[in-house]
Amino acid sequence: MKIRSAEVIVSSPDRNFVTLKITTEEGITGLGDATLNGRELAVSAYLEHHVVPLLIGRDAHRIEDTWQFLYRGAYWRRGPVTMAAIAAVDVALWDIKAKAAGMPLYQLLGGASRTAVRAYGHASGRDVPEILDSVREHLELGYKSIRIQTAVPGINAVYGVAAQPTAGGVRYDYEPAQRAALPAEEDWDSRAYLRHIPTVFEAVRNEFGPELPLLHDGHHRLTPIQAARLGKSLEPYDLFWLEDCTPAENQDALRLVRQHTTTPLAIGEVFNTVWDYQTLIREQLIDYVRSAVTHTGGISAMKKILDYAAQYQIKSGIHGPTDISPVGMAAALHLDLAIHNFGIQEYMRHGDLTNEVFEQSFTFVDGYLHPGDQPGLGVELNLEAAASHPYEPAYLPFNRLKDGTIHDW
Ligand code: GCO
Ligand code: MG
Numbered sequence: 001m002k003i004r005s006a007e008v009i010v011s012s013p014d015r016n017f018v019t020l021k022i023t024t025e026e027g028i029t030g031l032g033d034a035t036l037n038g039r040e041l042a043v044s045a046y047l048e049h050h051v052v053p054l055l056i057g058r059d060a061h062r063i064e065d066t067w068q069f070l071y072r073g074a075y076w077r078r079g080p081v082t083m084a085a086i087a088a089v090d091v092a093l094w095d096i097k098a099k100a101a102g103m104p105l106y107q108l109l110g111g112a113s114r115t116a117v118r119a120y121g122h123a124s125g126r127d128v129p130e131i132l133d134s135v136r137e138h139l140e141l142g143y144k145s146i147r148i149q150t151a152v153p154g155i156n157a158v159y160g161v162a163a164q165p166t167a168g169g170v171r172y173d174y175e176p177a178q179r180a181a182l183p184a185e186e187d188w189d190s191r192a193y194l195r196h197i198p199t200v201f202e203a204v205r206n207e208f209g210p211e212l213p214l215l216h217d218g219h220h221r222l223t224p225i226q227a228a229r230l231g232k233s234l235e236p237y238d239l240f241w242l243e244d245c246t247p248a249e250n251q252d253a254l255r256l257v258r259q260h261t262t263t264p265l266a267i268g269e270v271f272n273t274v275w276d277y278q279t280l281i282r283e284q285l286i287d288y289v290r291s292a293v294t295h296t297g298g299i300s301a302m303k304k305i306l307d308y309a310a311q312y313q314i315k316s317g318i319h320g321p322t323d324i325s326p327v328g329m330a331a332a333l334h335l336d337l338a339i340h341n342f343g344i345q346e347y348m349r350h351g352d353l354t355n356e357v358f359e360q361s362f363t364f365v366d367g368y369l370h371p372g373d374q375p376g377l378g379v380e381l382n383l384e385a386a387a388s389h390p391y392e393p394a395y396l397p398f399n400r401l402k403d404g405t406i407h408d409w
Helices: 040-055 063-073 080-101 128-141 190-208 224-237 253-260 274-282 298-310 326-338 352-357 383-387
Strands: 003-011 017-024 029-033 117-125 145-150 185-187 214-217 241-243 265-267 358-360 363-365 368-370 379-381 398-400
Touching (some): 003 383, 017 040, 017 080, 029 080, 029 326, 029 379, 063 080, 063 298, 080 298, 117 128, 117 326, 128 145, 145 190, 224 241, 274 298, 298 326, 326 368, 326 379, 352 358, 352 383
Parallel strands (some): 214 241, 241 265
Antiparallel strands (some): 003 017, 017 029
């Protein structure tokens, strides 16, 4: 089953997406998501110039061999651009293999280990009443687990809060990447955040009771000792997880956090290989692997990370914000359904324009996702719709402290 052609499609329905489409000589097509938020064109150029020419004529069935060829063959290993490009090839080849087999992809990964995949959504607000309303909206949509992000008194704009005016004046509804020539500037104050956040979780628990699983994303902004304090101060509110509490490329930092708190820890949306997890998994310093399938070398590599994690009772929490396209989302869902150590899946829901470009068979019913039973991934690209939304420059914001120092966003 030889690869006849491969093309890279950049489209910007609600936001920018990079999609790889591989076609075999038999005419079977496979899709891979190569979107890297705010750096999209680097991955599309990497694919177009350095990967697509190498794929033509290769056997589409040899997924592992192609993965190793692109990883080891580049000599320059790891990094988000390389690993997003390899992920797109990997996922597209799995899509093709499953279509050729006439099966939904999860069947090739061992079959379903559960009937459906529990998802969490993002509630947020500028103050407690707004947050409580946002939680209620999510419960009405069927969500059974909810992430809570809050504005902080004294900070003008903070990651993850919808309904918040941005530098560009646009509402910050779930889509932090702003279409503009330059990134927006936000501000940060760790002490104000650390004081405020437990009061918000107290209010949410008082309103919704002890059962509802609640999550929170620290978005890499704390030092290890601050993160330890945050985990400790949130213990009374029984979080499902505290995410990215430190900039976790320093894996040792998590040892310190772990010594001080029993709040479960999730890490990894900016990671791209198993090496980023080596210490964290071996020393059981985390509870959930947060990588995106699309940024970590695809289904093949992510499965290996999760199989390694399973030996230490560490579960999956695959990244699923709106900057993962429906193709990347479907790849996550097939893996979620198949693995034994599934934890939870992030699901923010895409906008109507995105859903027009990517025709999907996955479903979200009563808080649970299912990839559907079409052969392959179950997502097709509407090329005409994609072409009607050309690329628009867009950047994630960045943070400065009060004295002007750049801080983690
Ligand atoms: C999450 C993430 C995202 C990232 C975004 C950056 O937990 O979903 O933190 O919201 O900020 O994916 O591109
Ligand atoms: Mg996150």
